Amino acid sequence: KKKAFIFDLDGVIVDTAKYHYLAWKKLADSLGITFTHEDNELLKGVSRVRSLEIILGLGNVSASEEDKNRWLHQKNVDYLAYIEKMDENEILPDVVRVLDFLKDYGQKIVLGSASKNAKPILEKAKIINYFDAIVDGNDVTNAKPDPEVFLQGAKNAELPNEACIVFEDSLAGIQAANLANMISIGIGDATVLNEADFCFKDFTKMSNEFLLDLINN
Ligand code: G6P
Ligand code: MG
Numbered sequence: 097k098k099k100a101f102i103f104d105l106d107g108v109i110v111d112t113a114k115y116h117y118l119a120w121k122k123l124a125d126s127l128g129i130t131f132t133h134e135d136n137e138l139l140k141g142v143s144r145v146r147s148l149e150i151i152l153g154l155g156n157v158s159a160s161e162e163d164k165n166r167w168l169h170q171k172n173v174d175y176l177a178y179i180e181k182m183d184e185n186e187i188l189p190d191v192v193r194v195l196d197f198l199k200d201y202g203q204k205i206v207l208g209s210a211s212k213n214a215k216p217i218l219e220k221a222k223i224i225n226y227f228d229a230i231v232d233g234n235d236v237t238n239a240k241p242d243p244e245v246f247l248q249g250a251k252n253a254e255l256p257n258e259a260c261i262v263f264e265d266s267l268a269g270i271q272a273a274n275l276a277n278m279i280s281i282g283i284g285d286a287t288v289l290n291e292a293d294f295c296f297k298d299f300t301k302m303s304n305e306f307l308l309d310l311i312n313n
Pocket of ligand 1: 106107116139140141142143144147209210211212213214233
């Protein structure tokens with residue numbers, strides 16, 4: 097059967113969380129806000145604007161819209177400097193095996209990400225050509241757990257929501273997939289992603305037989 101497999105980007109295809117962390121950390125340091133790796137977990141799957149609010153909240157800092165916009169811009173400039181050096185070596189293990197398998201079986205491959213930097217990242221990783229549709233932070237207004245990004249992905253793939261399977265590393269993303277009536281597959285810690293239909297530590301744990309079952313059922 098024809099299904100659409102919708103991939104989140106950050107934390108599913110590439111490990112960009114470390115770069116987001118470094119760029120946010122620089123801002124937090126400059127504002128005298130303590131920002132740890134643990135705090136960074138709160139930002140996974142969360143939009144850029146909301147991420148800044150969370151960081152300011154950690155330091156009880158209030159700021160004008162003008163300041164916030166300036167900081168958001170600077171954070172992205174710093175983030176892009178890390179992205180600039182990215183290449184295909186940063187694709188997470190077995191992502192390409194899964195993409196190739198799905199392509200061989202004639203399945204649709206879609207990106208469903210909150211990031212406004214999704215396209216340059218896919219280009220740097222040299223996998224943009226796998227994607228039949230890309231829905232990213234430039235296309236949607238409502239952040240996960242709102243299902244908008246995945247509903248738009250189904251629409252662009254011209255398949256019903258029930259024929260879509262979502263790979264996500266954030267709980268908000270799993271909730272968005274569930275709200276969209278799609279099959280949700282967690283990539284990461286099953287105790288965190290406890291609302292997912294299935295969960296795998298990473299793609300190396302996901303067999304071709306499992307993918308075939310998703311295609312046929
Ligand atoms: C993903 C990441 C978040 C990030 C968001 C926006 O959801 O998990 O950490 O804040 O995208 O990314 P952007 O590249 O537009 O700043
Ligand atoms: Mg993610």
